[in-house]
Amino acid sequence: MxxxxxxxxxxxxxxxxxxxxxxxxxxxxxxxxxxxxxxxxxxxxxxxxxxxxxxxxxxxxxxxxxxxxxxxxxxxxxxxxxxxxxxxxxxxxxxxxxxxxxxDTALALHLSRSAILMFGLLVGIVGGRVIPFFTERGADGAQVKATPLVDKLLPIVTLLGVFVFFSGHFIALPFTPAAPLIAAGILHLRRLYCWDPISTRKVPLLWSLHASYLALGLGLLLLGASYLTDAIRFADALHLITIGTIGGIILAMIARVSLGHTGRALEPHASLNIAFALILFGALARFILPLFQQASLGWDIAAASWIIAFSLFLWHYTPILFSARH
Structure with a gap:
């Protein structure tokens, strides 16, 4: 995946x-x-x-x-x-x-988790460009504010977190990646606030992007917090990013570009609202339910939500992608 x-x-x-x-x-x-x-x-x-x-x-x-x-x-x-x-x-x-x-299962798991954090860095860079750009042009009355200082700090702080996390598997470090991960999460949330997410509530192709970015900020924040308390498991918090951010932003972007690149209006079928919501619901279920000793139920809900969400995309977009450009 x-x-x-x-x-x-x-x-x-x-x-x-x-x-x-x-x-x-x-x-x-x-x-x-x-x-x-x-x-x-x-x-x-x-x-x-x-x-x-x-x-x-x-x-x-x-x-x-x-x-x-x-x-x-x-x-x-x-x-x-x-x-x-x-x-x-x-x-x-x-x-x-x-x-x-x-x-070496332990190493393979560590490498995959490191890749997820790198993916978060990629989403931060790309999302930092396209989300405010799309919001300004697609949401009525959107008040998007520039965040030049945050934009400079985020890659540095995130890379530091990734480096400390990655290195910690191979050498004993006197510190954990908690601080840079929490800092990165806060910076992402600050950035999102400046993009006026409330203005996108009536535009599915926009609120889905904002919600996915929200999952990135919360995910990094909770990943850092998992080093400070046993109440939060690293693996559970990580799924806010894998499902909510990676899955969510991919679904939102392919739903958007599939319309734009085929010459169609940026107005997805109403069922895509359900698809976007299901991805977020699945991410939340995967994180929250294990907190109440319902991990298996969380896995099932997350898997079902993912399958239904992307099935809805395939159902409505396959005819579009296999037909002539408008």
Whole structure:
């Protein structure tokens, strides 16, 4: 889910967005078909309990390499950070599979959690650009305020939290990542407040983005708090980010761009309101119910909510994506 689904969509989004940033055409035609074929081959091999690390590395390297070519050729310095960020995700993906091959479950789990925190950093960067931009243009009366200081501090604080968390598995540290994770969560919530989320309450394609970003701030805050109290489990708080943030923002963005890129009005079917709400409901259930010794119920509700939400997307968007552009 994290690498085969989430990271794949992140790579696809960045390669598509880079066309706008750089005015250089991204993968298309036969090359895109071949890249998709490589991705699909890796997925099939994993399903058959096999893995080809060279094939997976090829997919990552070609994707990252071409993105680097686009932004460097266009001197799009603002987007250079995506290259080391995706490279770190690639290394975590490959190391995760190697750990699994050698039966080191604890290491594989740690690497996947590190990747989730890196994904949070990616959402913070991309979300920090698109959410206020969309809000200003799509929500009536929205009063979006710039947050230049927060924008500078967030990547630094988040990277510090990721580094301390990642390193703590390999070396004994005299401190935990609690402080930087809590600080990052507070900064995200402050940023969200300045984007006037209340103004988006009547626009599903906007409130869903804001709600997903809210889950990121709360998730990081609670992850940090989990080091300070036994009442909060790290794994439960992490699912606010995996389900609420990663799942939520992916669903919100693909619902939006699938309409925009096919020339349709940004007005999703009413059932997408239910889909967006189900993702958030699933994230909350996965975090809250274990607090009351109902972990199994939380897992079931989260899984069912996810399946129904993305099934609703497929039901309404498959005909759109397989039909002519308006």
């Amino acid at each position: 994290l690498f085969g689904f989430g990271a794949t969509i992140a790579v696809g989004f960045l390669l598509t967005a880079a066309q706008t940033w750089t005015k250089i055409r991204s993968f298309n035609g036969l090359v895109l078909l071949l890249l998709t074929g490589i991705w699909l081959a890796v997925r099939v091999l994993l399903l058959s309990n096999s893995v080809n690390l060279q094939l997976l590395a090829l997919w990552w390297l070609v994707s990252i390499g071409y993105l680097a070519y686009m932004v460097i050729r266009a001197k799009s310095r603002r987007n250079y950070p995506f290259i080391p960020l995706l490279s770190a995700m690639m290394l975590l993906n490959l190391a995760f599979l190697l750990a699994d091959i050698f039966g």
